[in-house]
Every structure is written in structure tokens, then in C-alpha cells.
Amino acid sequence: MKIGFVGLGAVVQTAYLPALAALAEDAEIWGFDPVQTLPGVIQAQSLEALLALPLDRLVIATPSLLHLPVLEQALASSIPLILVEKPVVASLAQHDRLRALLADPAVAGRVLALDHWMARSAVQQLLCGELDAGWQPLTDGARVRPATILDVAEVEGFLLEPCGIDAQGHPFALNFATGEPDKRIFHHPDGVILDIGTHVLAMIRELLVALGGDDSLHLAAEGVSDRLGNPIERGDLSTAEGRACLRGEAAGVPLTLWLDKYAGPGVEKKGLSLLLKDGRRLELLRSGNQAWLHHHENGLVQSWQLEGPLYRHCIAQTLLAPVPVAGWGGATARRLREVGLLLGLQQDLRGPH
Missing domain, CATH: 3.30.360 (Dihydrodipicolinate Reductase; domain 2)
Known part of the structure; x- marks a missing residue:
């Protein structure tokens, strides 16, 4: 399996890479991060170069505000399954944009909003x-x-x-x-x-x-x-x-x-x-x-x-398993609904922003 990571921060270093070493030692791991590289991860020179590879899975593990912009670029690639770390979006405007994108079944079938819990x-x-x-x-x-x-x-x-x-x-x-x-x-x-x-x-x-x-x-x-x-x-x-x-x-x-x-x-x-x-x-x-x-x-x-x-x-x-017959659309829709509600609670608490 060929797996790509966008963002190589703490969650990749402390969670993903140790798990992949234990579960899929033969996996070919690629990554792009503009500020760091990691041992065992083949560095792509740009996000575009990473997305052009014949990846089986892509994990978006950037800062949360960048999740949606990177996802939109990734959806233009041929990568069959894209996992987005939590929270899948970071603002109500992003929430509405992603909900509109997921209304297309072809898009919804390729996206898993991931929360390890x-x-x-x-x-x-x-x-x-x-x-x-x-x-x-x-x-x-x-x-x-x-x-x-x-x-x-x-x-x-x-x-x-x-x-x-x-x-x-x-x-x-x-x-x-x-x-x-x-x-x-x-x-x-x-x-x-x-x-x-x-x-x-x-x-x-x-x-x-x-x-x-x-x-x-x-x-x-x-x-x-x-x-x-x-x-x-x-x-x-x-x-x-x-x-x-x-x-x-x-x-x-x-x-x-x-x-x-x-x-x-x-x-x-x-x-x-x-x-x-x-x-x-x-x-x-x-x-x-x-x-x-x-x-x-x-x-x-x-x-x-x-x-x-x-x-x-x-x-x-998730990452290493076959995609369920019904896809991950239901789980992704629930994660998006949850994030939208939580963002709304913050608005209620602090005032519109």
C-alpha cells in the first residue's frame, strides 16, 4: 500500500508512524510538509507532486484551518480514499463549503473525516x-x-x-x-x-x-x-x-x-x-x-x-482496511455535523465571529 501524508507534525510522528510500523511495515510512505521531514517518510517536493503519485490513501494532517483547502486540491486527484484528521473543518464557512461538496456522492465516497475515538x-x-x-x-x-x-x-x-x-x-x-x-x-x-x-x-x-x-x-x-x-x-x-x-x-x-x-x-x-x-x-x-x-x-x-x-x-x-461497502459517507457526515454544532456553541459563547 502506498500512503501519503500532508503535514508531518506531532500526530503523524507519535501516532501514525508507530502504528504503521507495527501494522504495515511494507507500506510505502510519502509525505509533504513545507517545514520538516521525517525518517522513513519519502519527501515529496510539493503538494502537487504528492497528489500526482498513485497513492492508495492520503492523510491530511495539517493545521485544521488548512484541512479544507488541501482536501479540495486532493479531490482533483485520482486518490481513492482521503482521510482528514479532526476537526475536519475549522470554521462555519468551511463547514458550509464542505457540506456542499459532500452532497455529491462521488465526493462523499472518497472522504473519511477521521477521529481516532x-x-x-x-x-x-x-x-x-x-x-x-x-x-x-x-x-x-x-x-x-x-x-x-x-x-x-x-x-x-x-x-x-x-x-x-x-x-x-x-x-x-x-x-x-x-x-x-x-x-x-x-x-x-x-x-x-x-x-x-x-x-x-x-x-x-x-x-x-x-x-x-x-x-x-x-x-x-x-x-x-x-x-x-x-x-x-x-x-x-x-x-x-x-x-x-x-x-x-x-x-x-x-x-x-x-x-x-x-x-x-x-x-x-x-x-x-x-x-x-x-x-x-x-x-x-x-x-x-x-x-x-x-x-x-x-x-x-x-x-x-x-x-x-x-x-x-x-x-x-480505517486507513489500512478495505472501504466499507456502504462507504464512509455516514461517518463523515456525522463528524461534520458535530464540528458544525461545536463551532456554533463557540459562537453562542463568544458572539458572532
Whole structure:
């Protein structure tokens, strides 16, 4: 397989390349980045030169504002599948432009708006009787009864990230892959609503759709503050949100999302909790390269564990997998709907911009 990358930044270095080394060591990897090269990546001299190659897959991993311009150029090539890192677009104008492009089935069939939390699919697998063999049981128990969207009472998602504390007592972010201090100063629009809210929404919406839910989605933001705990003032187009709670419904199911990039030293909670109308509760949790699935019923808990980097699972299911018979159009439309809603929440919070 011949794979091209536009942009060779942190996500390519820390996630894609290690995953490809483990899963597809014979892959021929090309890349274009105007400011850097990487070992093991054959450097194209220009974006046009990269797009002229007979690539099987293209990954757009540029800064988010450049996703759409690069995608439009890539769609003029013969590359059969183009994966765009999250968020697929970075403004409401870009959202509307991409939605118009995707109205053409020929375009929609070639684009996958990728969020690696889409690979966190163990809850729907378990409830549909198809838990992946990679999940190792930690407890004994009977076969889990199936469920559909009609059985779901509510769902809660959370992405609470550990942080460091500097000499002034202020929190600072940690690198998502290495845990090392991330000294970047985050600015709007790259606060938690758009940056990590996309992850939690992608995971939960794929769960609800797999259980038979529709694509409806409604959310409002509350409790939004910056990294120091100060509220975001209307008209502030600079300060990034550090924390937020989003409440509403997805597929008619009550939904709450907890987002916090500065939860505290050692504080980490990444996943979801699904409550069924019969009282059962399912949890999907992750830390580092390990994930856990728990099924609670009548005081008894069944548990499973999965090893391996999340990006490795995602890349195996998307970049390296055959395109599904129905294509990726449904998933891409959901990612675009989510990003549009999150961008709208930022508009509501800060005022039109």
C-alpha cells in the first residue's frame, strides 16, 4: 500500500508512524510538509507532486484551518480514499463549503473525516454480541444480553486530562502521547469544545447509531471557563476554553459531556458511561495504552481489558482496511455535523465571529 501524508507534525510522528510500523511495515510512505521531514517518510517536493503519485490513501494532517483547502486540491486527484484528521473543518464557512461538496456522492465516497475515538466501539460490540477478540476477559460471567437504542436511558461522556502545576500554581497541559509538559499557549478556537469535544461526540454518536439511533444531535454549553477557572467573556476571541460541560440529546437520548484539559495532577478519566432502562450500566475507560470495559448488573460486574495504542486500532480499522461497502459517507457526515454544532456553541459563547 502506498500512503501519503500532508503535514508531518506531532500526530503523524507519535501516532501514525508507530502504528504503521507495527501494522504495515511494507507500506510505502510519502509525505509533504513545507517545514520538516521525517525518517522513513519519502519527501515529496510539493503538494502537487504528492497528489500526482498513485497513492492508495492520503492523510491530511495539517493545521485544521488548512484541512479544507488541501482536501479540495486532493479531490482533483485520482486518490481513492482521503482521510482528514479532526476537526475536519475549522470554521462555519468551511463547514458550509464542505457540506456542499459532500452532497455529491462521488465526493462523499472518497472522504473519511477521521477521529481516532471512533475506534472506541467496544460497548456497541458487546451489546450486539460481537466483542472483538482482542478484548481479554478479566472476570467470568454469563453472555451479555443485547440492547438497542430503545433500551438506552442516558449516556455520559468524559475527557478529563491530567495536567501539571507550575511554580505560580497555575495548570499547564501535558502532551497527549508522551505525558511531557506541553508549553504551548492554547488560543481560541482550539479550546476544549472543539479540540476534545470532537473525540467524545464521535465515540458516543457511533455507539448510538450502531444501536439503531438516528443522527439527531442537540447540545448547549454550560460551566465554560479558561485554564485558570475564569469564565469566557462574550467578545473574547483569544482565550481558549479549558473546561466545559455540554448537555443535550443525541438520537433522542439524554447526553452529558464533561470536558477538562486541566483536571489536575494525576486526574484522568476518558470514556463513557451508558445507562440502560433495565438498570444495567456499561463503562468504557482508557488510560495510556490500556482500555477497560465494564458491564454492571444487579451488583455484579463483568470486565474486559484491551492492550495497545488507540491510534493503532483506529488505523487498522480505517486507513489500512478495505472501504466499507456502504462507504464512509455516514461517518463523515456525522463528524461534520458535530464540528458544525461545536463551532456554533463557540459562537453562542463568544458572539458572532
